[in-house]
Structures are given as C-alpha cells and as structure tokens.
Amino acid sequence: TNGAYESDSVSEIWNGVPLAMQLKVLLEQESRYQPKLSGLRVLEAAHDSGLRMTSRLRDFEVKDLLSLTRFFGFSTETFSLAVNLLDRFLALMKVIQPKHLSCVGLCCFYIAVKSTEEERNVPLAHDLIRISQNRFTVSDMIRMEKIILEKLCWRVKAPTAMSFLRLYHSYILEHLDMEIRKALNMERLEAQLKACHCSFIFSKVKPSLLSLATLLLEVQEQGLHSAAGDLQCLQQHSNGDLVCVRELVAKCLTEYSSTKRFKPNNQKLRWIISGRTARQLKHSYYKIAHLPTIPEASC
Known part of the structure; x- marks a missing residue:
C-alpha cells in the first residue's frame, strides 16, 4: 500500500498553461468529483445513536486528519484531497459504521x-497506523x-478547493499592484480553507465556490475593492450563491477563532513511536499539538 498512484487528472503541473485554460479544465472536471448530495443529506439527518455515521463524527475525523497533515508536514493540497475522498466515500456508503470511520479516514488520507506528496516522504502504512494510535x-x-x-x-486526483484557491490567488495577483500583493497572504488563506474543511456544511459546496468565497471574504476584509470586483466577475464560471457561501465562510472562521469546539484532544496527539520510526521522522513532526490558529492578516 506504499506505492504512489498514477494521476487521473490534469490538475497537476501547469507549465506555461494560461490561467484561464487551467480554470476551464478544472471546472469541467469538478462535477465528476463531487460527493453525492443525497448521501450527504442522509449523513446530515442521522442522529448520534452511536450506531450510524453522522456529520459530527465526520468533522471529528477531518480534524484528526488535519492534525496528521501538520504532524507530517504535508501540503494543504494533500489535506484538501483527503477530505474530498472521505466525503465522496461517506456519501456513497450510507450504512458505514462509526467503528470503521478511523480506518476509512486514515486510508483516504494515505x-x-x-x-500528491513526493514518494520519498510517504510513510509506511505500519508507521502511519502506530502514529495515529489506531x-x-x-x-x-x-x-x-x-x-x-x-x-x-479509482478517480483519485480530484480538483480540490485548494487547487481552485491557488488558481484564483494567482489570478488576483496578476491584477494587483506589487505593493499590495503582500496583503493576500497565502498561508493565511490556506489556514482559512482548512478550517472550512473541518465543517460538514462545506461538503455540499463546490470546491470552486468555496475557494472563491474564501478569497472574496479576505480581499473585502483587506479593502482590496478592485480585487473583489475581479473575483465577482469569476463567479460566472462557478454556479452557486457566492454571497451566501461567503457568509458561511465568515461564520465558520469566527467560530474557529473564538471557540474551543474545533480544538481536538491534545492527549490524542501524544504519539508513542518506535526508535526506528523516530529516526525517520523530521524534527518538526514532534511540534504539533493542536489545530493551528489562522495567521494575522498582513498590514
């Protein structure tokens, strides 16, 4: 289970391909990789009986995957894809039992x-199980x-919200003066997107619309009015209520910053690992204890 997969998507490396063409291709692919809406509704309506999967259990699992992402130093693209795979699978498997969720989540992550990651950075399955304490x-x-x-x-390499966020961010930078580009900090935007992924409600939102709404909220808060106009022009390529989703993103980020409900149990992240595994891990692996705060906006 340790080999890298062949990609089935063109959302890879776009050497010399214009942004408009990249966006066109991703949007054409997007609908093929969306979670089944009827399955998401079943998940959303399920009650916490301990016998059925619920949206709340899904959110707990995604937060664990975010902690693992930070622990290994993997990219936001990896996390975004793992969430996409998990949501698509849960939407298909309506009768999955909660006791199997940790295995499903870790497999989607793997x-x-x-x-997405370089093969030399892919951990062994045994080490991944041990580190995640499953x-x-x-x-x-x-x-x-x-x-x-x-x-x-076998449709693995989906156009994710992170794929679109990176693309929209590049588009906006092309239209901004050099001195104000630093106001749109990509690290901050990625942290905001990760927070949204931890909330089930965004499973029902197309990745293109979620990333567009996240970026629009940020440019509006930074007072970049011309950039906001450029982004709203892009909405014609992404169906959905951009204003409504932007409000959902704003609410999610407020709750993420002001409450403890997004914070996982720190004790779960005190992994016990073998000496061999410890020697293989990067120094930064030992620093992760909780979900990250969203970086302050640049001045």
Missing part, C-alpha cells in the same frame, strides 16, 4: 498522501483502501 492492522488498511478506490472508480 491515498491522498501517495497521490488499533487496526496493515491488512485492514489494504482491504479498506481497495474498497474505497473501487467505490470511487
């Missing part, structure tokens, strides 16, 4: 890692990974 085996992961890939028809 598939994303093998799809009790299943590598054989369990192999079986679950095969189930996930078959259910998703």
Whole structure:
C-alpha cells in the first residue's frame, strides 16, 4: 500500500498553461468529483445513536486528519484531497459504521498522501497506523483502501478547493499592484480553507465556490475593492450563491477563532513511536499539538 498512484487528472503541473485554460479544465472536471448530495443529506439527518455515521463524527475525523497533515508536514493540497475522498466515500456508503470511520479516514488520507506528496516522504502504512494510535492492522488498511478506490472508480486526483484557491490567488495577483500583493497572504488563506474543511456544511459546496468565497471574504476584509470586483466577475464560471457561501465562510472562521469546539484532544496527539520510526521522522513532526490558529492578516 506504499506505492504512489498514477494521476487521473490534469490538475497537476501547469507549465506555461494560461490561467484561464487551467480554470476551464478544472471546472469541467469538478462535477465528476463531487460527493453525492443525497448521501450527504442522509449523513446530515442521522442522529448520534452511536450506531450510524453522522456529520459530527465526520468533522471529528477531518480534524484528526488535519492534525496528521501538520504532524507530517504535508501540503494543504494533500489535506484538501483527503477530505474530498472521505466525503465522496461517506456519501456513497450510507450504512458505514462509526467503528470503521478511523480506518476509512486514515486510508483516504494515505491515498491522498501517495497521490500528491513526493514518494520519498510517504510513510509506511505500519508507521502511519502506530502514529495515529489506531488499533487496526496493515491488512485492514489494504482491504479498506481497495474498497474505497473501487467505490470511487479509482478517480483519485480530484480538483480540490485548494487547487481552485491557488488558481484564483494567482489570478488576483496578476491584477494587483506589487505593493499590495503582500496583503493576500497565502498561508493565511490556506489556514482559512482548512478550517472550512473541518465543517460538514462545506461538503455540499463546490470546491470552486468555496475557494472563491474564501478569497472574496479576505480581499473585502483587506479593502482590496478592485480585487473583489475581479473575483465577482469569476463567479460566472462557478454556479452557486457566492454571497451566501461567503457568509458561511465568515461564520465558520469566527467560530474557529473564538471557540474551543474545533480544538481536538491534545492527549490524542501524544504519539508513542518506535526508535526506528523516530529516526525517520523530521524534527518538526514532534511540534504539533493542536489545530493551528489562522495567521494575522498582513498590514
């Protein structure tokens, strides 16, 4: 289970390809990689009985995946893809039991890692299980990974919200004066997107619209009125209520910053690892104890 996957998407490296063409291709692909809406509604309507999957359990699992992403130093693209895979699978498997969720989540994370990260940075399945403190085996992961890939028809490399965010950010920078470009800090935007991924409500929002709304909120808060106009012009390419989604993003980020409900149990992140694993891990792996705060905006 440690090999890298072949990509089935052109959202890879766009050497010399105009932004408009990149956007066109991603938008054409987007609908093929969306979670099934009817399945998401079943998940949303489920009650916390301990016997059925719920949106709340989904959010807990995504937060664990975010912690793992930071622990290993993986990219936001990897996390965004892992969330996409998880939501698509949960929307198809309406009767999945909560006890299987940690295995499903870790397999989706591992598939994303093998799809986006350099092969030399991909951890062994055994080490990933041990570090995440799960009790299943590598054989369990192999079986679950095969189930996930078959259910998703091996469509792994989806156009994610992070793909669109990076593209829209590049587009906006082309239209801004040099001295105000620094106001749109990509690290801050990525942190905002990660926070949104931790909320189930955005599973029902197209990635292009979520990234556009996140960027629009930021440029409006920074007072970049010309950039806001450019972004609203892009809405014609992404169906949906941009204003409504922008308000949902604003509410999500406010709750993320002002409450503890997004913070996972720090004790769960005190991993016990072998000496061999410890020698393989980067120094930064030991620093992660909780979800990140969103960086302050640039002046």
